[in-house]
Amino acid sequence: MAAEMKFAKSHEWIRPEENGLATVGISSYAVEALTDLVFMQLPPVGKKVKAGESIGEIESVKAVSDLYAPVSGEIVEVNAALPNQLETLGTDPYGAGWIVRIKPDDPSEMDSLLDRAAYEAQIAS
Amino acid sequence: MTAASLAVWWDEAADGPTNMATDERLAEEADRRGGPAIRFYGWSSPTVSLGGFQPLAEATACSAIAGLPLVRRPSGGGAIIHGSDLTYAAAVPKSHPWGARPQAFYDALHAAMVEVLATWGLEARLHVPSASDPPADAFLCFSRRAPGDLVAARPGQAPTPSDPKIMGSAQRRLGTTVIQHGSLLLGRCLAVGPEARHDGLTELSCAAATLPREIASRWIDRLAGGLGVDITPHGRAFAVGHEQEIARAAERFRDDRWTGRR
Numbered sequence: 001m002a003a004e005m006k007f008a009k010s011h012e013w014i015r016p017e018e019n020g021l022a023t024v025g026i027s028s029y030a031v032e033a034l035t036d037l038v039f040m041q042l043p044p045v046g047k048k049v050k051a052g053e054s055i056g057e058i059e060s061v062k063a064v065s066d067l068y069a070p071v072s073g074e075i076v077e078v079n080a081a082l083p084n085q086l087e088t089l090g091t092d093p094y095g096a097g098w099i100v101r102i103k104p105d106d107p108s109e110m111d112s113l114l115d116r117a118a119y120e121a122q123i124a125s
Numbered sequence: 126m127t128a129a130s131l132a133v134w135w136d137e138a139a140d141g142p143t144n145m146a147t148d149e150r151l152a153e154e155a156d157r158r159g160g161p162a163i164r165f166y167g168w169s170s171p172t173v174s175l176g177g178f179q180p181l182a183e184a185t186a187c188s189a190i191a192g193l194p195l196v197r198r199p200s201g202g203g204a205i206i207h208g209s210d211l212t213y214a215a216a217v218p219k220s221h222p223w224g225a226r227p228q229a230f231y232d233a234l235h236a237a238m239v240e241v242l243a244t245w246g247l248e249a250r251l252h253v254p255s256a257s258d259p260p261a262d263a264f265l266c267f268s269r270r271a272p273g274d275l276v277a278a279r280p281g282q283a284p285t286p287s288d289p290k291i292m293g294s295a296q297r298r299l300g301t302t303v304i305q306h307g308s309l310l311l312g313r314c315l316a317v318g319p320e321a322r323h324d325g326l327t328e329l330s331c332a333a334a335t336l337p338r339e340i341a342s343r344w345i346d347r348l349a350g351g352l353g354v355d356i357t358p359h360g361r362a363f364a365v366g367h368e369q370e371i372a373r374a375a376e377r378f379r380d381d382r383w384t385g386r387r
Binding site: 059 | 176177178199200201202227228231261262271273294295296297298299300387
């Protein structure tokens with residue numbers, strides 16, 4: 001996990017990029033908990049979301065789960081290849097398994113998210 | 126362990142969209158209560174509930190279910206033919222031990238049903254995957270096998286990998302709650318074509334097949350016992366007092382855009 005990466009309690013990670021955008025994915029813990037992924041629905045590019053709103057859904061053999069926006073902003077890019085290679089979420093959740101890129105309305109919103117240590121404490125509890 | 130009781134409702138039959146909307150309201154209720162809530166319900170006519178992302182084209186291509194009402198669940202899994210089953214929806218907040226570990230929630234409900242059916246002499250068990258399993262993406266839930274599904278040996282026969290599946294469940298994991306839909310197959314549903322009929326408790330010669338309410342009562346007793354909590358039974362239907370809200374929410378489940386989302 002990169003040091004600057006932040007986490008939502010709902011298991012999404014977000015990493016600010018140098019171009020002002022932020023990349024979003026789901027943690028390895030979440031991928032492991034979901035097990036046997038079979039389908040993913042991504043949001044449309046251009047969608048504006050508030051922090052905590054659904055940005056997509058992911059289905060495993062026995063469950064459908066929402067993916068949530070860690071911060072408010074506009075979806076500017078989606079990993080369109082991901083739904084056809086869901087195994088990438090398991091093999092490289094913090095790299096090639098990224099889900100969307102978002103243009104945050106307020107980058108400081110990331111300050112209120114969990115850092116790596118706090119997130120690991122949450123999943124250990 | 127949590128002090129919140131297990132809230133239970135016994136509801137009358139309703140159509141698919143109303144049932145799905147009521148289950149969403151049940152999730153809100155579980156969140157409000159801070160504890161698990163279960164409702165048992167029927168269907169106003171035999172109905173097919175599609176899994177959250179099953180392609181609608183698979184339903185229209187299945188001639189055995191032609192003419193039956195169709196509703197898409199928010200939960201995952203395969204299509205279920207409701208008409209000769211015991212249907213439940215259980216919801217639990219993520220702050221609850223079951224909600225924090227949804228697989229434990231799933232396993233607890235199925236393991237308790239194994240114990241219940243054993244009281245009628247039926248040796249059900251949780252399915253363990255094997256190489257001879259049918260395809261995991263079969264259209265009908267009861268044609269699939271997944272870890273933890275309830276299967277049972279035929280009367281007088283030793284367990285085999287091809288034993289019938291008698292109970293399946295699937296979840297929708299929301300922001301603050303987990304809702305689980307499930308179905309215990311009481312017997313073959315004669316409202317569908319032969320290729321979509323699956324053996325249930327009746328075909329396994331289990332006397333409980335005609336006693337769904339008794340099955341459910343024993344089940345919730347065990348669930349509450351396992352959690353160490355009391356049961357809060359409700360003498361009224363869950364929807365009472367929420368009729369308009371549920372009717373509005375049901376419109377989404379009637380909308381072709383929802384049913385045809387994939």
